[in-house]
Each structure stands twice: as C-alpha cells, then as structure tokens.
Amino acid sequence: MDRVLLIDDDVELTTLLKEYLVEEGFDVSTAEDGRAAVGLAISNAVDIVVLDVMMPKMNGIEVLQRIRRSSEVPVLMLTAKGDDADRIAGLNLGADDYVPKPCSPGELAARLRAILRRAAKVAPNAASEVVRAGSLTMRPAGRTVEWRGEPLELTGTEFCLLEVLARDAGRLVSKQEISRRAFGRPLTAFDRRIDVHISSVRQKLGARDDGQPWIQSVRGQGYQLLQDR
Template sequence: MNKVLLIDDDAELTTLLQEYLVEEGYDVVTDTDGRAAIAAAAGNTVDIIVLDIMMPRMNGIEVLQRIRKLSQVPVLMLTARGDDVDRISGLNLGADDYVPKPCSPGELAARLRAILRRAGQPAAGVSTDTIRAGQLVIHSGSRSAEWRGEALELTGTEFSLLEVLARSAGQLVSKQEISKRAFGKPLTPFDRRIDVHISSVRQKLGLREDGQSWIQSVRGQGYQLLVD
C-alpha cells in the first residue's frame, strides 16, 4: 500500500480527495502545513507527496525547493487553473507532475499511479536491461543511471525521459513519442512539462567539449541524445 501525504489547507477538498484515494487503496495522511512535507521527505516516511502551491506560512514552491535539497521523493503539485508560472516553477524545481485545481479525485489518482509507476520498481513484463549510450549507463530494473562513471541523481520523471532518449540515442525522438513512452499518454497542446524536465536533465549532464548540450532539440519536432 503506497503512503500518500496530502498537503492542502482546503479542508473540504482534502476530505474528498482523501476518501477517494483510500477507496483506491492508498494510505493517506493529510496536513495543512508544508513543513510536514519537508519532515516527511527528510525522514523518508511517505511514497509520494501531493502539495498545494497556495498555502499560508510557506507556499508550495518554497516547500518543494526545500524537499529537493533532502530527497527525490515524488511530488505532485496542485496549481491554480491557468497559472503557467506556478506550473513551470514547480517543474523547474523538480516536481514530477502537476494537476490544476479544482481537480477530480479520479484524475489525481491516475496521475499518482503514473508517477509511482515511473518512480518505483518495474512491473511484470517491463524491461530490466542495461542501456549504454556513450558515457551514459541506464539500469532500467533499478531505475538508476550513471554518467561518466558517477551516479546521476534524477527524479522519476527525469529518469523516464532520459531512458526514452537513451534507447534511441543518436536519433531524433518526437515530443509526441516521448510523451507516450515516458508518460503513457499523448502530448496535449501547450503542455511544456517535457521541455522543463529536459532542461533539468541537461543541467545535470553538463555541456560537451564544444559547449553544446548533450541533448539537442529540433524546434517543433523533438529531442536527440548525442553519444559522442
């Protein structure tokens, strides 16, 4: 049973979501203070955190920033509908996904399942092979990666994206294909989460000797992982 920490000061929405997620088989703990999420991340006591951005005392963006200094626990952000700034800020800081409020319990449960699937051990039938692409080594079974002989710290979402590119290293992979293979769903219009997460992975890989990124983009088409 996956343990979910739900941080939101909207009591009515929190109760609704908690009841639904419990029926779906989750162990759900709620709180109204973002500091509880930081403590849970530090103690490694939950499997995933659902974090509202607009909260008193400490907003969700600041909480996420502190969490990422302590842990790579999956985090799903609840954002105001239409607020692209909050969404992009959250993704830039390492959030795994976001859901606009007001959200349906069913949509939230589906997003949680997808994130946990990306962050956890592979299910039956999922490849557990090792992928080598230049100086990058991807271990699909343990969902871990090495870059230039050193462990590469990635969120679950970042790992899924990099694995897709590594399997097609040296080839252009369309955004639509990346979305289907990494997220299990088609890319929707104006969805920038792939771009934001790729930007984070680029920073972790650093630059090539020629000053270019190891992950090249083709405007309007997709991304390509270079191997030499």
C-alpha cells in the same frame, strides 16, 4: 498499498480527496502546514506527495525546494488553473507532474498511479538490464544512472525521459513518441512538461566540449541525445 502525503491548507478539499483516495486503495496522511510537511515528505514514510502551491507560512514552491534538497520522492503539484508560472517553477524544481485546481478526485488518483508506475517501472525479464549510450549508463531495475563514471541524481520523471532518449541515442525522437513511451499518454496541445524536464536533465548532464548541450532539440519536432563516443 501506496502511501500518499496530501499537503494542503484547504481542510474541506483535503478531507474529500483523502476519503476518495482511501476508497481507491491508497494509504493517505495529511498536513496543513508546509513546514511540518517537509519532515514527513523526506522521512521515507511516504511513496508520493501531493503538494498545493498556495499555502500560508511556507508556500508549495518553497516546500518543494526543501524536499528536493534531500529526497527524490515523487511530487505532484496542485496549481491554480491557468497559472503557468507556478507550474513551470514547480517542474524546474523537480516536481513530477501537476494538476490544476479544482481537480476531480478521479483525475488525481489516475495521475498518482501513473507517476508511481513510472517510478517503479522495470523492463520485463530484465532485472539486470543496462542501457548504455556513450558515457551514460542506466539501470532501469534499480533506477540508477551513471554519467562519465559518476552517479547522476534524477527525479523519476527525468529518469523516464532520459531512458527514452538513451535507448534511441543518436536518433531524433518526437515529443509525441517521448510522451507515449515515458508517460504512457499522448502529448496534448500547449503541454510543456517534456520541455521543462528536458531542460533540467540538460543542466545535470552539463555541456559538451563545444559548449552545446548533450540533448539537442529540433524545433517543433523532438529531441536527440548525442553520444560522446
């Protein structure tokens, strides 16, 4: 049973979502205060966090920052409809996805399952599979990454995106193909998730000797992971 932590000061909404998710087979705990929720989120007592941006005392962006200092637990942000600034800020800080409020309980459950599937994805019959692209080594079964001989910390979503590019290193991969292979769904218009997560992965990989990023973009087409040897 997947363990979900709902962090939202809207008690009525939280109660509704909790009741629905429990009926869908999730084990749900709740928190109304961001400060109190951080400890729960990083305690390894939950499998995924649903985090509202607008909360008193400590807003969702601050909560996410504190979680990411010590945990890679998947985080789904609840954002105000049309508020691109909060969405982009959350993705840049390591959120795995977002859902605009008000959202239907059914959509939330579907998004949670999709994120959890990505976080647990293992290649069939490949418990010891290793994906290599130059100095990049990825082990899908254990969700571990080494870059130039050193461990590289990635969120679950970042891992999925980089794995797609690593499997086709040196080839331009369209954003539509990336979305289907990494997220299991087609890319929708004005969806910037891939761009924001790729930007984060670029920062973690650092720059090439010529100052260019390891992940190259072709405007309007897609992304390509370069190899160093």
